[in-house]
Amino acid sequence: MSSDRVIELLQKAYGDEMETVMNYQTNAIVLDGVRAEEIKESLQQDIQEELAHAQQLGNRLKQLDARPPSSAEFTARQDSLQPPEDSTDVLSVIRGVLDAEGDAIETYRALINAAKDADDPVTEDLAVTVLADEEAHRTEFRGFEKEYQND
Ligand SMILES: [Fe+2]
Numbered sequence: 001m002s003s004d005r006v007i008e009l010l011q012k013a014y015g016d017e018m019e020t021v022m023n024y025q026t027n028a029i030v031l032d033g034v035r036a037e038e039i040k041e042s043l044q045q046d047i048q049e050e051l052a053h054a055q056q057l058g059n060r061l062k063q064l065d066a067r068p069p070s071s072a073e074f075t076a077r078q079d080s081l082q083p084p085e086d087s088t089d090v091l092s093v094i095r096g097v098l099d100a101e102g103d104a105i106e107t108y109r110a111l112i113n114a115a116k117d118a119d120d121p122v123t124e125d126l127a128v129t130v131l132a133d134e135e136a137h138r139t140e141f142r143g144f145e146k147e148y149q150n151d
């Protein structure tokens with residue numbers, strides 16, 4: 001029922017979610033200034049959702065007789081989401097978030113296709129649900145990008 005490709009994408013997505021949690025958390029703490037407040041609040045809310053995604057992916061991996069990766073197997077990838085030198089540079093964080101959400105959307109689309117090919121509707125359903133959350137995050141941060149680049 002499960003395919004290597006499905007397992008591989010679930011594990012990749014799990015690692016990405018955990019890296020996202022780390023970088024959203026760090027940026028939510030590092031950013032300064034009145035203009036950052038709205039972004040910090042939104043990041044805090046998304047951290048909970050991304051963590052829930054990781055939990056769901058990890059549980060699915062277990063059901064497929066596999067395991068989520070731990071830190072020793074992990075390669076960091078989110079270069080554009082590193083906290084900016086200037087802690088008031090909100091736009092840099094917004095663009096980093098858009099990159100992360102865009103990557104996540106690509107991964108969940110690939111997972112949907114792999115799960116479909118593997119005749120694994122449970123993983124497919126999970127990937128569709130998480131994809132909808134990531135698209136909502138992207139829409140929210142596209143709005144922030146518009147707002148902040150005009151300031
Ligand atoms: Fe997520």
Ligand SMILES: [Fe+2]
Nearest residue numbers: 101133134137
């Ligand atoms: Fe997200």
